[in-house]
Amino acid sequence: MSYVTILVTDVDGVRMITLNRPERRNAMTPEMQQELIRAMEEAAASDCSVVVFAGAGEAFCAGLDLSALQGMNDKSAAEHTADAERIARLFRTLYELPKPTIAAVHGAAIAGGTGLATMCDFTLAVPGAKFGYTEVKIGFVPAVVSAFLVLQIGEKPARDLLLTGRIFTSEEAQRLGLVNEVVDAEKLTARTLELVGMLRANSPEAMAATKRLLRAQNKPWLDAAIAEALAANAEARGTHDFREGVAAFLEKRKPVWGRGL
Secondary structure, three states: OOOEEEEEEOOOOOOEEEEEEEHHHHOOHHHHHHHHHHHHHHHHHHOEEEEEEEEEEOOOOOOOOOOOOOOHHOHHHHHHHHHHHHHHHHHHHHOOOOEEEEEEOOOEEOOOOHHHHOOOOOOEEEEOOEEEEEHHHHHHOOHHHHHHHHHHHHHHHHHHHHHHHOOEEEEHHHHHOOOOOOHHHHHHHHHHHHHHOOOOOOOHHHHHHHHHHHHHHHHHHHHHHHHHHHHHHHOOOOOOEEEEEEEEHHHHOOOOOOOOO
């Protein structure tokens, strides 16, 4: 099938999904999110044994595209809900994909890009690659991704990353358990292919069963966490700080926050 914002290739049992908006640092749009979901669903139903994610150009994914932020404050509650549900479906599809997944991160992976990169089964990143859950800086709540982050690294370090919104490097991401390996840039492709070969030597049925087991063990908690996240997402989009944060970002000025709770 044809895609507009991503490139999808299937070679020797490997599905390569490349975010392909290099002129926008592969920033996400609703269209890209839908295409990623479709590419993963196709991979799940295909004969491929491994799925690899990468980004074209200088970045892996710079987060949400500016075009998606423009007009955000004019959306209806139903439109905001649809946005949140699409993001939840994207991350859940990735988390539940029965095939092993690898992210090869050669540059910045910010906000939703951090989620996409670090939720893969294996995340390889070059030295100094940048990550960050930056949503609070524009008055937003990193709702859906928070559920998966807590599941991955625990609540205390997750609070640090989510509440500060700070940028952190691949080296710190590895210490936290979000990155498996830090790989020199010139070796990233070779190491990715080496890992692909290791996975392809294993039983596809056994790997799928293992992923299914891990998913089942976490399902009750994750179902509840995502439901809470969707509610928090909808609530946040109706707040003063969200409207002000988006407006300030677009106008390139400092936000004037409300007084909080």
